[in-house]
Amino acid sequence: MKTFHTVTAVIEIGAGLLLATMPALAVTILFGASLTTPVERALTQMAGVALLALGVACWLARADVQSRAARGLTGGMLVYNAGVATVLVYAAVGLGLSGVGLWPAVFLHAALAIWCVLLLWRR
Numbered sequence: 001m002k003t004f005h006t007v008t009a010v011i012e013i014g015a016g017l018l019l020a021t022m023p024a025l026a027v028t029i030l031f032g033a034s035l036t037t038p039v040e041r042a043l044t045q046m047a048g049v050a051l052l053a054l055g056v057a058c059w060l061a062r063a064d065v066q067s068r069a070a071r072g073l074t075g076g077m078l079v080y081n082a083g084v085a086t087v088l089v090y091a092a093v094g095l096g097l098s099g100v101g102l103w104p105a106v107f108l109h110a111a112l113a114i115w116c117v118l119l120l121w122r123r
Contacts, residue, residue: 001070001119005062008077008112012055019048031091032099054080071120078116085109 019026023044024035035041064070088106091097
């Protein structure tokens with residue numbers, strides 16, 4: 001679980017910083033679209049802050065592999081990663097969005113969700 005929390009922390013902190021500080025670039029990479037309203041920009045930045053919070057939680061929990069809290073964090077990350085993978089697939093297939101980072105992000109979140117399942121199953 002330590003490796004999972006460390007890897008997740010690095011990924012989510014990086015993504016969070018990008019979304020919070022350069023939301024237009026992040027949206028272009030993910031969806032191949034631009035931000036057109038202040039509301040879109042604010043929501044993207046809020047998502048970035050949320051990812052920073054997840055990354056910090058994973059970073060702080062990385063050495064705490066045996067507790068119920070660490071297991072709960074992994075369960076929460078399972079919901080997050082499975083949900084994000086699903087939303088991104090819908091963005092591609094249902095909404096026709098296609099940024100250079102969209103499918104890599106789908107596969108990354110799907111792999112992280114599977115990793116969560118394996119970690120939770122082992123205990």
